[in-house]
Amino acid sequence: MNFVLSSEQLEVSTVAAKVLGQLVPFARLRELADAAEAGESALAIDEETWRHCAELGWFGLGIPASRGGVGCGPIEEVLLFVELGRHLAPGPFASTVIATWVASASGHHDLAAQFMDGSRRAGLVVDEFLVDAEPGGLVVQFEGMSCALCEVGALEQVPSVDASVRLARRDVRAVVARVDDPLLAGRAQLLISAMELGIAHAVLDMSVEYAKFRTQFDKPIGTFQAVKHRCADMAMRVHAARAQTLFAGYHVESRTPDAPFQAAAAKVTATRAAKLNTADNVQNHGAIGFTVEHDAGLFARRAHILEFALGGERVAGPTLLEPDRHRFETLPPPVAEWFDVAATR
Amino acid sequence: MSGEGQTDLRVFREEIRTWLEENNPGTPPPLDTVEMREWSSEWQRRQFDSGWAGIDWPVEYEGRGLSFLEQIVWFEEYVQSGLPVGHSCFVVALAHAGPTLIARGSDEQKATYLPPILRGETPWCQGFSEPGSGSDLASLTTRAEIDGDMLVVNGQKVWTSYAHLADFQELLVRTDPAAPKHKGITWVICDMRTPGIDVRPIRTIDGGAHFSEIFYEDVRIPIANVVDEINQGWSVAMSTLAIERGPAALDYQLGTLRDIDALVELAKQRQLLKNDELAARLSAVRAEGAALRSMTYLSVAEAKSGAAPSAMTTAVRTFWGELQHKVGRLAIDVLGSDSLELGTWSAYWLTQFSAGIAGGTKDIQKNIIGERALGLPR
Numbered sequence: 001m002n003f004v005l006s007s008e009q010l011e012v013s014t015v016a017a018k019v020l021g022q023l024v025p026f027a028r029l030r031e032l033a034d035a036a037e038a039g040e041s042a043l044a045i046d047e048e049t050w051r052h053c054a055e056l057g058w059f060g061l062g063i064p065a066s067r068g069g070v071g072c073g074p075i076e077e078v079l080l081f082v083e084l085g086r087h088l089a090p091g092p093f094a095s096t097v098i099a100t101w102v103a104s105a106s107g108h109h110d111l112a113a114q115f116m117d118g119s120r121r122a123g124l125v126v127d128e129f130l131v132d133a134e135p136g137g138l139v140v141q142f143e144g145m146s147c148a149l150c151e152v153g154a155l156e157q158v159p160s161v162d163a164s165v166r167l168a169r170r171d172v173r174a175v176v177a178r179v180d181d182p183l184l185a186g187r188a189q190l191l192i193s194a195m196e197l198g199i200a201h202a203v204l205d206m207s208v209e210y211a212k213f214r215t216q217f218d219k220p221i222g223t224f225q226a227v228k229h230r231c232a233d234m235a236m237r238v239h240a241a242r243a244q245t246l247f248a249g250y251h252v253e254s255r256t257p258d259a260p261f262q263a264a265a266a267k268v269t270a271t272r273a274a275k276l277n278t279a280d281n282v283q284n285h286g287a288i289g290f291t292v293e294h295d296a297g298l299f300a301r302r303a304h305i306l307e308f309a310l311g312g313e314r315v316a317g318p319t320l321l322e323p324d325r326h327r328f329e330t331l332p333p334p335v336a337e338w339f340d341v342a343a344t345r
Numbered sequence: 346m347s348g349e350g351q352t353d354l355r356v357f358r359e360e361i362r363t364w365l366e367e368n369n370p371g372t373p374p375p376l377d378t379v380e381m382r383e384w385s386s387e388w389q390r391r392q393f394d395s396g397w398a399g400i401d402w403p404v405e406y407e408g409r410g411l412s413f414l415e416q417i418v419w420f421e422e423y424v425q426s427g428l429p430v431g432h433s434c435f436v437v438a439l440a441h442a443g444p445t446l447i448a449r450g451s452d453e454q455k456a457t458y459l460p461p462i463l464r465g466e467t468p469w470c471q472g473f474s475e476p477g478s479g480s481d482l483a484s485l486t487t488r489a490e491i492d493g494d495m496l497v498v499n500g501q502k503v504w505t506s507y508a509h510l511a512d513f514q515e516l517l518v519r520t521d522p523a524a525p526k527h528k529g530i531t532w533v534i535c536d537m538r539t540p541g542i543d544v545r546p547i548r549t550i551d552g553g554a555h556f557s558e559i560f561y562e563d564v565r566i567p568i569a570n571v572v573d574e575i576n577q578g579w580s581v582a583m584s585t586l587a588i589e590r591g592p593a594a595l596d597y598q599l600g601t602l603r604d605i606d607a608l609v610e611l612a613k614q615r616q617l618l619k620n621d622e623l624a625a626r627l628s629a630v631r632a633e634g635a636a637l638r639s640m641t642y643l644s645v646a647e648a649k650s651g652a653a654p655s656a657m658t659t660a661v662r663t664f665w666g667e668l669q670h671k672v673g674r675l676a677i678d679v680l681g682s683d684s685l686e687l688g689t690w691s692a693y694w695l696t697q698f699s700a701g702i703a704g705g706t707k708d709i710q711k712n713i714i715g716e717r718a719l720g721l722p723r
Contacts, residue, residue: 329421
């Protein structure tokens with residue numbers, strides 16, 4: 001579906017994929033996770049890598065140029081976060097980007113500048129936990145339509161299902177900044193959806209490659225309908241999640257009244273794609289997929305963390321069920337342009 | 346609507362909404378009978394007279410010649426108005442035969458067949474599947490032998506919707522039995538009133554009576570009715586199937602979103618949203634409904650951009666079928682034992698069994714996704 005994206009937008013994906021492949025290949029991801037598990041590092045990612053990402057403008061991608069950002073929109077953010085998901089990038093990328101929005105929109109421009117230049121990060125409150133919070137740092141907390149930046153209290157680390165993600169018990173103190181914007185939660189859901197989409201797509205590619213190469217009974221296992229159909233199911237989920245995340249991105253960009261509904265639909269669709277595809281991917285690989293040496297488990301674990309980020313389906317559900325109907329009447333202008341082709345047939 | 350922007354689109358949408366309110370037939374179409382043909386014909390004619398038929402069809406064939414954007418807005422408002430979608434003997438003509446002729450027909454064929462379709466004069470049916478050729482459609486054996494400037498057809502078709510009401514048929518026949526199976530097929534326009542055609546009804550598990558099997562005995566069809574060239578039928582049929590799996594179904598797909606909305610409303614009335622399991626399944630189908638629309642719009646946009654239809658178009662169709670399965674089962678779970686009485690939702694549940702079969706079973710479609718989109722070995 002790249003035909004609806006501009007070459008500048010596609011460049012965001014290309015650059016991110018290249019940079020992440022160099023900075024955090026899976027071998028590096030495992031080193032960082034081992035260091036965290038051994039208690040050798042309080043951080044999910046090293047400072048040098050983080051600064052490098054800041055220099056690329058990733059933390060101010062969606063902040064207007066007049067306020068020191070790059071001046072792009074939700075679509076570019078989605079494209080960046082798809083790659084962050086696909087590469088299982090460790091570190092509080094989504095929560096720091098959200099924190100930059102909150103700091104910038106609430107007039108805390110110095111704070112926003114610190115997020116953008118990579119000298120500060122922000123973690124995320126997920127129910128009773130803090131994800132990737134740092135001692136004396138800040139965390140992002142959503143409450144309905146409101147999003148707050150809060151100081152972290154005592155940081156009591158607990159073992160995380162995903163060793164690349166630091167988990168601590170929730171201890172949140174003073175609110176530093178707050179923004180009330182019905183679109184903020186939706187825009188944040190898109191960052192998580194995009195990472196889930198990246199994961200769902202990565203494991204689809206992994207399964208398809210394996211199904212072509214692995215032979216049993218003298219045939220590639222991809223010839224067997226049981227495997228082929230599971231791969232087809234994975235592809236359909238990726239296709240649905242990608243279409244909905246992109247479509248919701250246009251709604252958020254155009255600030256349509258339907259944007260929160262569309263973003264919630266993206267979150268649910270992408271969450272299902274990530275959790276079901278990572279599970280199918282383990283199955284497609286058989287016993288090797290169950291070993292710690294194989295990457296299949298890394299994807300399943302990260303998908304599990306992201307499922308609950310921003311409240312998951314329990315938060316998205318009411319937004320989806322509240323309206324009396326699907327609304328068709330607010331087609332975002334960029335979507336309308338797709339069809340604005342005179343009858344030439 | 347190039348360069349005019351959103352205001353004009355809103356005006357266009359408002360115009361459609363008002364027209365539909367004022368012209369809504371008010372009664373549902375009669376089921377599968379000659380009265381259905383009259384009802385549908387009259388309703389199509391009324392749309393045509395007001396300029397709402399063939400919105401994106403070329404003006405020279407009596408369409409409006411507007412962009413697909415306006416056509417989408419029409420579908421959206423039509424579905425929103427509550428008018429029934431999907432059960433009409435004009436579906437094949439409008440959504441299938443028409444677009445295929447526009448893409449592959451001769452100028453004479455277009456001039457002959459397209460305007461009567463838009464005016465609601467000529468229902469069409471499809472003649473693809475055979476008793477021995479379902480998922481393996483290209484193995485079809487209905488034979489057509491060339492006799493001067495005529496084709497002489499013998500064989501049998503099956504699962505044909507509205508054959509008993511149709512004037513014309515999109516008929517696939519084998520013209521070269523010696524050629525490889527995809528290379529010996531021809532796509533021909535068959536007049537259903539030709540002698541030698543015997544239409545026999547087949548009842549379906551949802552109580553429907555629109556299905557038929559059709560027998561052909563020395564049916565003589567002019568070679569002038571061949572669309573594209575003799576033995577090019579598979580390629581023509583594939584362009585038809587691409588249409589069937591994509592834009593042609595857009596109003597039905599939006600209809601599924603409306604069905605989901607009705608089900609959510611029913612669950613609210615029955616105070617079932619406090620049931621966590623039902624609420625989760627309902628919000629999931631709502632999300633998947635939204636995703637279906639997004640996928641379809643992207644798929645249509647891809648087709649309109651001139652890109653070759655990707656195999657992922659098949660994924661949209663399959664995703665939609667599975668969504669209908671979920672909605673059907675969910676309706677039963679919302680109704681509980683009230684679903685024992687034959688009604689709207691129990692009928693929906695019975696009908697959704699066809700969603701994994703019609704237009705190619707989901708099993709063959711998943712093979713297509715696996716092999717053509719993902720490159721898995723056969």
